[in-house]
Amino acid sequence: MSLDGTVGAPAHPAPGHERSSVLASLLKLRELPVILALVLLVAVTAALNPLFLSEQGIKDLLLNATILMILAVGQTLVIITRNIDLSVGSILGLVAFGTGSMFAAAPDLPIVVVFVLGMLLGAALGAFNGLLITIAKVPALVITLGTLYIFRGINNAWAGGTQYFAGDRPQAFGDLSVDTFLGFPLITLIAVGVVAVVAVYMFGTRQGRDLYAIGSDPDAARLFGIPVTRRVLLAFVVNGLLAGLAGVLYASRFNSVGATTGAGLELDVVAAAVVGGVAIFGGSGTVLGAAIGALLLTTITSALTALRVDKFWQQAIVGVLILAAVVIDRIASVRSARKLRIAEARNV
Amino acid sequence: MSAPGTRTPEEKRPRPARPAGRKADTTKVLAIPKGRTGAARILLGRDAVMIYVLIVVVLYASLTIPRFASPVTVGFLLLDVIPTLLIALPMTLVIISGEIDLSVASIAGLTSALMGVLWQGGMPIALVLVLCLLAGLVAGAFNGVLIAYLGLPSLAVTIGTLALFRGLALVVIGDNAVANFPPGLTSFFTSKIGGTGIPTVMIGVVVLVIAFAVVLHFTPFGRGLFALGYSREAATFVGIDVARSKFLLYLATGTVSALAGIYWTLRYSSARSDNASGLELAVIAAVLLGGVSIFGGKGSIPGVLAGVLLIGTINYALKLDRVSEVVLIIVTGSLLIISVVAPNIASAIREARHARRVRTAPLP
Numbered sequence: 233m234s235l236d237g238t239v240g241a242p243a244h245p246a247p248g249h250e251r252s253s254v255l256a257s258l259l260k261l262r263e264l265p266v267i268l269a270l271v272l273l274v275a276v277t278a279a280l281n282p283l284f285l286s287e288q289g290i291k292d293l294l295l296n297a298t299i300l301m302i303l304a305v306g307q308t309l310v311i312i313t314r315n316i317d318l319s320v321g322s323i324l325g326l327v328a329f330g331t332g333s334m335f336a337a338a339p340d341l342p343i344v345v346v347f348v349l350g351m352l353l354g355a356a357l358g359a360f361n362g363l364l365i366t367i368a369k370v371p372a373l374v375i376t377l378g379t380l381y382i383f384r385g386i387n388n389a390w391a392g393g394t395q396y397f398a399g400d401r402p403q404a405f406g407d408l409s410v411d412t413f414l415g416f417p418l419i420t421l422i423a424v425g426v427v428a429v430v431a432v433y434m435f436g437t438r439q440g441r442d443l444y445a446i447g448s449d450p451d452a453a454r455l456f457g458i459p460v461t462r463r464v465l466l467a468f469v470v471n472g473l474l475a476g477l478a479g480v481l482y483a484s485r486f487n488s489v490g491a492t493t494g495a496g497l498e499l500d501v502v503a504a505a506v507v508g509g510v511a512i513f514g515g516s517g518t519v520l521g522a523a524i525g526a527l528l529l530t531t532i533t534s535a536l537t538a539l540r541v542d543k544f545w546q547q548a549i550v551g552v553l554i555l556a557a558v559v560i561d562r563i564a565s566v567r568s569a570r571k572l573r574i575a576e577a578r579n580v
Numbered sequence: 581m582s583a584p585g586t587r588t589p590e591e592k593r594p595r596p597a598r599p600a601g602r603k604a605d606t607t608k609v610l611a612i613p614k615g616r617t618g619a620a621r622i623l624l625g626r627d628a629v630m631i632y633v634l635i636v637v638v639l640y641a642s643l644t645i646p647r648f649a650s651p652v653t654v655g656f657l658l659l660d661v662i663p664t665l666l667i668a669l670p671m672t673l674v675i676i677s678g679e680i681d682l683s684v685a686s687i688a689g690l691t692s693a694l695m696g697v698l699w700q701g702g703m704p705i706a707l708v709l710v711l712c713l714l715a716g717l718v719a720g721a722f723n724g725v726l727i728a729y730l731g732l733p734s735l736a737v738t739i740g741t742l743a744l745f746r747g748l749a750l751v752v753i754g755d756n757a758v759a760n761f762p763p764g765l766t767s768f769f770t771s772k773i774g775g776t777g778i779p780t781v782m783i784g785v786v787v788l789v790i791a792f793a794v795v796l797h798f799t800p801f802g803r804g805l806f807a808l809g810y811s812r813e814a815a816t817f818v819g820i821d822v823a824r825s826k827f828l829l830y831l832a833t834g835t836v837s838a839l840a841g842i843y844w845t846l847r848y849s850s851a852r853s854d855n856a857s858g859l860e861l862a863v864i865a866a867v868l869l870g871g872v873s874i875f876g877g878k879g880s881i882p883g884v885l886a887g888v889l890l891i892g893t894i895n896y897a898l899k900l901d902r903v904s905e906v907v908l909i910i911v912t913g914s915l916l917i918i919s920v921v922a923p924n925i926a927s928a929i930r931e932a933r934h935a936r937r938v939r940t941a942p943l944p
Contacts, residue, residue: 316735318861364921368920368924370917370924371874371920373874374868374874374917377864377868377916378865378913378914380861380913381909382910382913382917384909384913385908385909385910385911385913388906389906499743502739503739503740506736506739512735542754544751544754545747545751547750548743548747548748548750548751549747550743550747551741551742551747552740552744554740554744555726555737555740555744558726558733558736558740559730559732562730
């Protein structure tokens, strides 16, 4: 049941409620709390340390958020269908190491080909998850917990002690995460593009809307004629593809990739989605919210450094933020449930 | 249909409605002999199969790996397994009741950090241990209030407290590591009972295992947890105090996680903020392998015990056999997936066979 503040249009706007202004609909935005938190964090930090919003400062903020952003977008697709993917950290690690070895084996490989191959590898791993989940009808939490170990193990077996460093890749590939376009880092622009494309898909297409329906009530969605299996599979494939993209970008951005790259990332990604207002039991939330959630989580680190707060506080603050997001989500859902009940009572 | 982890109360609906599109369910009883009863039920059940697998693995390892069947092996294997085993006990109850707790390893880390700081601050060790257990209790109560009384989804809450408690551990002890715990105590935690190789602390662990098994399987509270995981409404109707039961479970999880944290600290005689990190997923993997349903309502302590020991044994056997560690996690992951996929495939085959029989049977 999606009695919580679903993003989709309410089924029956009660009479008299149609005059809702732009302001009112803005206030109802699920992303509003996280946007406010982000603005507040940046404003306070910038007021206390002007260097925080220098050109380099902004660039760093965006660069740091890029990879988590892309992963959060993919995870959102999966969570909205009432599933979860815990294996994204392992997929990212495998693809990142794969990227390193591709360059080691064929230094002249065009960068585009590397991107395509990395994303294909990610999509294949995502499809493996999706097929197991949809065909064997086993909970995603269990399957992806299993593939978290399996993919990590494969990466360990493949990489062993090998690590690829920045020197092993062509200059042009490393430059991706240094170069800017109109002041924005190139890889951040890629992330923004991903957010935009997926957001349009979720809002503007029938298939995207189907994902919300599946997450709200899978049985009803099936009865309604939505191809649930195909849509869920697609969500996992796209999530894998995006994790693959994040893996390639990771190899470009960071100095070294090896057997443990991306370990422990899965909970950060889910946390970013939760902070961004994506309901953990599916049916509501937006990729934009999740992306801003990712930006907020990564910005905290830089803000604490800029404010000279003990860096040890960082994770505790992240924890409090996640809890706050969950509580806000709960309050919103209780309120909208009450409103729906009142509206229904009036209609009778 | 594959919901992640647990469901919020509103989403919970009676189980029979769930496997959509499996219409054959209602006719099943007609053609297939009724469920097993008596001894067959115990000897062929999910738990029993896990225990057989465990015995086979232990026998095979003893026969093929020269150094496996020795007291030294038993000792190290059990010492390694204890933290997972400890936390798996309350985790079993939590998952059976339809919830989850991802913050266990962070609670263990927090108590470890606290232990280091308090001991370094010159407090007597007995008081330190009591305070650490209390800290675990408080951490569990925090989870419990949010989940049981405020009705927040446990998956989301415990992802939050996973970060929060680990963060507090960092705040408490920072980058430091405290190592100078009383030698008597640390050596006690690695000591063995005579020549058997069984760690002395195992006695306490066994007592806890029995206590949790009795609570889950032989008390009204424990039976109520199954009802709770199976259908929250039904549990409420038969008079189970849902919120109180869940709260008590999280108290237990917090306290036992603190115990695991203390054990970890003394066994490696090192208190660090990142102790036991990542243990939450290992524990959940072991519990699910032990036959507990992630949807709640199904599972048992003997099954989980076998699951935990199975993972521990395979890992240790492979290590002894010089199989590289990388294979270990592939084996763990594959075991987990096979253990949940196999029953589904088996039942799909049974259903298909049944459907064919019904189709070909002559009409009455």
